[in-house]
Amino acid sequence: MTAINIGSKPNPATDAPLEPGALVSAATPAAQSGPxxxxxxxAYDAILLASFGGPEGQDDVIPFLRNVTRGRGIPESRLEEVAHHYRAFGGVSPINDQNRELKAALEHRLAERGIDLPxxxxxxxxNPYLNDALREANEAGYTKLIGLATSAYSSYSSCRQYREDFADALEDTGLGGVIQIDxxxxYFDHPGFVTPFIEGVRTAFDTVREAHPDIDFSTEVEVLFATHSIPxxxxxxxxxxxxxxxGNGAYAAQHLAVAEVVMHAVTGDSGTTVPWQLVYQSRSGPPSMPWLEPDVNDAIADLPARGIRAVIVVPLGFVSDHxxxxWDLDNExxxxxxxxxxxxxxxxTPGVHAAYVDGLIDLVLERVxxxxxxxxxxxTDLGPWYDVCRPGCCENVRLGFKPAVSGLKP
Incomplete structure (x- = not known):
């Protein structure tokens, strides 16, 4: 008999079975053929807000990091090295409170717009884990969920892994065949996600001007668009x-396209060309494994030699200040x-910016x-992106293709 993981991370799924005639696992009839x-x-019953999660006290830090690195053979000594980032904040990651705030903002705006979706x-x-959320859905009689992950770009960890998470939770709860999840x-190039960054860069330009009225934006200011590095x-x-x-796939292409949109929106009418580049942060792999570069700190170190006096860092790859x-931007x-x-x-970051909250609801309504x-x-010219992930999309080279929903196999 399958163990029930109440209040704990579900085990990896062994399968994501298909309904008869379906090409997409656990999908609603509209998505089963994989358009x-x-x-x-x-007619969805509820929205499933899916996120990364984070510790909420010093005792949570190491168990949380064990969850994050499960199956990767990371030694406890390495976990302790990473733990000090969380311990510096009392062992509390801000991400759970940010998700509570986003959930409340979504609920408030859904009510204002007359949309009856819990x-x-x-x-x-x-905590709360996705398997617990599915049990909550089942108890309420919800069978059709629309998943909303707090990650905007295409990569293994930001898209496919969430689809694996859904499969894990369905198998763990025994709710496969009962609950459907699209x-x-x-949404990397949806206006609701991009608009807060445009506003934020405009405000950052004003901040630089106030501090340095004589600065030349075309030669002495550089904008660094930062996102999480991946292998x-x-x-x-x-x-x-x-x-x-x-060679850097859709992940880099999407960030570059959005950065270009942001810079054009901020500088397009002025005729001023402000230098910018895409940089990466938060690398966690061994030195022998190539990851996307340049690192944000290395990029900053190179700026003075080119006469740069001010740097604006834009966390383009992130939806909230987690x-x-x-740590990696505001500190390092x-x-x-x-x-x-x-x-x-x-x-x-977008956080609970009104445009972002409304944009997420608009994305749900696209499917409704x-x-x-x-x-x-x-x-951007890259979107609108796919509702149903394409075959082989966002493979994890080290893990291969694990059971996943909301996309065509593998």
Whole structure:
């Protein structure tokens, strides 16, 4: 008999069975055949807010990190090295409170807009877990859920792993065949996600001008768009192979496209060209394994030689100010800028910005209403992204293809 993991992370699923005639596991009938964009309305019962999770006290830190690194053979000594980031904040990651705030904001705005969809919340690595959220759904009689992950881009950890998480939770709870889970498209170029960054960079420009009225933005200011680094092998396999992305895959291409949109929106009318680049942070792999570069701190160290006096760091890959923003940017990147004598400004993440909250609801409504692809907003030429993930999308080279839902196999 399968053990019931109440209040604990579910074990990896052994299978993601298909309904008779279906090509997508655990999908609603509208998505079972695997269309790129589902243009048939679906009467969902609830929204499933899915996130990474984080510790909420000193005693939680190591168990949480064990969950994050499960199956990777990471020694306890290495976990202790990472733990000090959390311990510096009392062992509490801000991400759970941020998700509570986002859940409340979604519920409030759904009510204001007259949309009767409850919001359930489950995490990958800490309470409340996704299996607990599915039990909550089952107890309420909800059978059709629309998954909303707190990650906007295409990669293993930001998309496919959430789809694996859904499969894990369905198998763990025995609710496969009872609960169906679709997932909203990756929303990296949706106006609701991009608008807060445009506003944040504009405000950052004003902050630099106030501090340095004489500064030349075309030669003395640089914008660094920061996102989480991932293994180069995973990056190369992010997004569908048929799209023909370069060696860094859809993950880098999506970030670069959004950064270009942000810079054009901020500087387009002024005629000023402000230098910018995409940088990476939070690398955690062994030195022998190539990861996406340059690291944000290395990029900052190179700026003074080019005459840069001020740096604006934009956490483009993140939806909220969680630990990797607070520690890696507000602490380490700022320290690097201080060491180089650079004026440092960090733009905000979307958090619960009104445009972001409304945008997430709009993405859900695309699936509720079966909105045609031609009517869906996208601020880059790469979107609107797929509702149903394509075969082989975002493979994890080290783990292979594990059971997943909301996409075509493998």
């Amino acid at each position: 790129e964009h589902v243009e048939e309305p679906v 919001v359930l919340w489950g995490n990958r690595n800490w 997932k909203i498209r990756q 180069s092998s995973d990056a190369a396999r992010s997004g569908p192979a048929e799209r023909g992305f370069d 630990m990797e923003v607070l 990147a700022k320290e690097s800028a201080d060491e180089q004598g650079l004026f440092f400004v960090r733009a905000p 209403n079966g909105t045609p692809k031609a009517e869906r907003p996208a601020m």
